[in-house]
Amino acid sequence: MTESDFATRLLTWHRKHGRHDLPWQHPRTPYRVWLSEIMLQQTQVQTVIPYFENFLKRFPDLPELAMAPADAVMNAWAGLGYYSRARNLHKAAQYCMAHHAGRLPDDFDGLLALPGIGRSTAGAILSQAHGSRHAIVDGNVKRVLTRHFAIAGDAGSSAVDKRLWQLAESLLPKTRMADYSQAIMDLGATVCTSRNPKCASCPLAGTCRSYATDTVLNFPGRKPAKSVPERETYVVLARCGTGAILLEQRPDHGIWGGLYSLPEAEDLVAATAIAQRLVTAKKPAPVALPPFKHTFSHFRLNIRPLLQDGCTQKSHIGDNARMRWAMPDELSGLGLPAPIQKLLKRLP
Incomplete structure (x- = not known):
């Protein structure tokens, strides 16, 4: 399967089966995409939606967020967990006011320099808000790629992570980047799920190596579970x-x-x-x-x-x-x- 086949199948599937009515998609502005991507880190879409809508009512744009007291930001975030995300979001907004004229940078290095924004989040903002050819490798994408290409080993290791980034970048389409990024995330979230994946409905099933060998649930590889202290x-x-x-x-x-x-x-x-x-x-x-x-x-x-x-x-x-x-x-x-x-x- 070539990279164009991979992307074409995903985009064709997404047109009919993907998620097109998420609140951050209309309009898909850099601020809204950024906010959604930070909230979606380690948190499911259905949990995020009401928090996103409430947060946006209180802080409708980056300047409003930057000028808000820290207590107000934390109050809007309370219950969503992983509170360093909210602190970094607030700090990044203030940095953008001071150094980027109140706007998010539209280049990869500029985004990566902001608190709380890593490689995948920067790629998600650029691909979805600007249509730029940047890959994302979040948990859903890792699951899709490790299963499709039967990539063994701990998905959190540097070696596997490097391989996944190489694959993700090699599979990018030439156009429709916003749709493609959403498509591969949607596939992982709704079809290629952690448990009970719907392989019969997957547009990539015909070339999925783990599906062909009935080893889908072996991927992605994980470290041995530790007891919770x-x-x-x-x-x-x-x-x-x-x-x-x-x-x-x-x-x-x-x-x-x-x-x-x-x-x-x-x-x-x-x-x-x-x-x-x-x-x-x-x-x-x-x-x-x-x-x-x-x-x-x-x-x-x-x-x-x-x-x-x-x-x-x-x-x-x-x-x-x-x-x-x-x-x-x-x-x-x-x-x-x-x-x-x-x-x-x-x-x-």
Whole structure:
């Protein structure tokens, strides 16, 4: 199969079976494509769509995003996960205002220099927003290529990655790059899926090496799975009679970076000490709420909440500028991690 055959079959399939009504396709501007590509990193389309539409209402263009407070950006992103994406998006917008007249660069090196934009994301922006001949190698494309060409080995290794980029670039059509990029991503997302691939419906089945040898599910190759480590943390839910909740903004790096959360402690003794410093003279005892788990990509976090009522907003919280009291009606305007939002909503 030549590169033109590969692209032609994909484009013919996409015309009838591809996704043509995604919100970032109409219009397919550089800003909208960029935003969608960042959101789609490690996140499925159906999850992204409502976040994309809400984010676009709040920040309809790059200058609006650049001028927005960081808290507003994190609030719009809250619940989508992988929060470094939002921080980098905001930083990149501010950089573009300072160095690119408020616009995304339209060249590969210029895009690659921005925070949060890698080789594949730069290629996706250029091919979809500008029709330039640039390849993309995201998770869907890796799956299509490793299966079609039966490329063995860990798909995350440098050797396999280099081979995939060579193939991806060699298969590019001369025209219709926006459609082609969308087509190969759509094929991986809807036909050449991780589980239960629909090989009988695939336009590339006739030349797919793994399909011919009944080894489709062997690709892409992966490292042996590791057991998911578990960690534990205590969160202090300090509440005043007015309903105000004590929040602490997390550092920019690490989990939930830049979001507001509840003060944390390593153990019950430390959590109780934090809670008791915030109450009135009567010092009502803190109450342990039901623990719950939240799973990240690389570990599982056991969260043990400790509710401390009887606090006062005049309580001493030290010189920690990251701490603040927030009334219930303020919470929706702050960036809070999804599990913390759920915890607060369950409060009596």
